[in-house]
Amino acid sequence: MTFNRKNFLLQSKVAEDLYRVVEHLPIEDFHCHLSPQEIFEDKPFENAVQVWLGGDHYKWRLMRANGVSERLITGDATPEEKFEAWAKTLAKAFGNPLYHWSHLELKQVFGIDDYVTPDNWKEIYDRMNQTIAEEQLSPRKLIKRANVEFIGTTDNPLDSLEWHQKIAEDTAFDTVVAPTFRPDEA
Incomplete structure (x- = not known):
């Protein structure tokens, strides 16, 4: 399943038209x-965790609320371990603005339309890291x-x-x- 960003939250033709007028501002x-x-x-960022989770206390708060160990948030866990913990948290956060913001970030910054899940987190992580390296983000x-x-x-x-x-x-x-x-x- 993919994330449709084009008309995300735009629930009428008027909303779509208004957005199209200002989207390039x-x-x-x-x-x-x-x-x-x-x-x-x-x-340049070194990895997906640094660019996506580093310093984002909103994401950290959601992970803590999900019972994630501090080691996997701000501790000495590997970037892969931290990303997996975030993916597991994000999968439970549908309806939370962070769920939608995170997928908008994936689409806008990395061109990734897929939802992050506990099953595909490694593929998403690798694709993000590839973009970071290739583009020296x-x-x-x-x-x-x-x-x-x-x-x-x-x-x-x-x-x-x-x-x-x-x-x-x-x-x-x-x-x-x-x-x-x-x-x-x-």
Whole structure:
């Protein structure tokens, strides 16, 4: 079974027409989980877990709620073990926005239409890793591919603005990256 993204959540002709008018407009991302340092350094991702699960506390929370061991979330498990644990969690999450977001990400970033299941996770993992390696996917490549015009990073009020400044001075990068106030640790 495949994931049909074309008209996802569009339940009328009017909705489809409105979406088609705006679908190519740039994205204004006011809540980005990439750190400004990651954006500036633009290091290619090493594997599917790093790009898809690394730092995503929403996915981690769902895994914890599913009873997944912390070792398989933020611990020392292998990337394959972590991905398998995520696939098993995701299979139980139909109806949760993360289920739909994750499959939209698979389609948009990796061109994968298949649903992730406990039976096909390894194939999906390998296909994602192949794309990461072939395209040398990095934060800036993903930002450019998604047509992101503005990013608001989620920052502690005590964070240095060093990386934001470096990004602002980089004339080769067109996306505006600004800090946003996230006082979780303050």
